[in-house]
Amino acid sequence: MPVIGIGGVFFRAKDPEALSAWYDAHLGVGAGHDGTGAKSSESWYWQTQAGPAIFAPFKAATDYWPEGKAYMLNFRVTGLGALLTSLRAASIAVETRAEWDTPETGKFARVYDPEGNPIELWEPPESG
Numbered sequence: 001m002p003v004i005g006i007g008g009v010f011f012r013a014k015d016p017e018a019l020s021a022w023y024d025a026h027l028g029v030g031a032g033h034d035g036t037g038a039k040s041s042e043s044w045y046w047q048t049q050a051g052p053a054i055f056a057p058f059k060a061a062t063d064y065w066p067e068g069k070a071y072m073l074n075f076r077v078t079g080l081g082a083l084l085t086s087l088r089a090a091s092i093a094v095e096t097r098a099e100w101d102t103p104e105t106g107k108f109a110r111v112y113d114p115e116g117n118p119i120e121l122w123e124p125p126e127s128g
Contacts, residue, residue, distance in 0.1 A: 006053055009073065014115055022114050026090060027075065027083075051076055052124060065110075065118040072118040080107050080123035087111060 013019045023029040032039045035049040054074060058064060065072040077083055084094050092111055100108040106124040113119060 011071070011117070019113060019115060026087060026092060027119075029075065049076075065120075066116075069116070069118055072120055074120040074122055077121050077123050080109060080121060083121065084109055 020030055024033075028037060028039075030046055032041055032043045032046070034040070034043075034047040053076075084096070087094050095110040096108070103125060106122060108123075109121045111119050111121065
């Protein structure tokens with residue numbers, strides 16, 4: 001009987017309530033979100049849309065995200081350009097690099113949450 005998906009992401013935070021509010025406000029992540037931009041106060045979980053998920057351990061010495069951080073969140077998104085405009089308008093630093101983007105894998109950007117955790121935003125290529 002195989003694993004059928006990711007059931008959750010759990011990590012320590014200095015201020016869990018404030019960090020949850022940041023993810024809610026800026027990325028639409030957390031309880032009540034349904035993956036379309038709508039939110040319900042009735043739901044205690046985050047309903048994501050079906051699609052690819054990457055599970056990939058990296059070498060301990062990777063420079064793909066900051067040293068001292070054991071993990072990096074990667075969120076699959078649509079409308080990356082509009083999301084980056086919204087994040088910049090909220091004074092959230094956004095990093096993009098041309099070498100991250102390829103027709104085969106899609107487009108990527110990097111932001112950090114208020115506690116310095118790296119977040120990769122990934123817009124997969126359109127299938128077609």
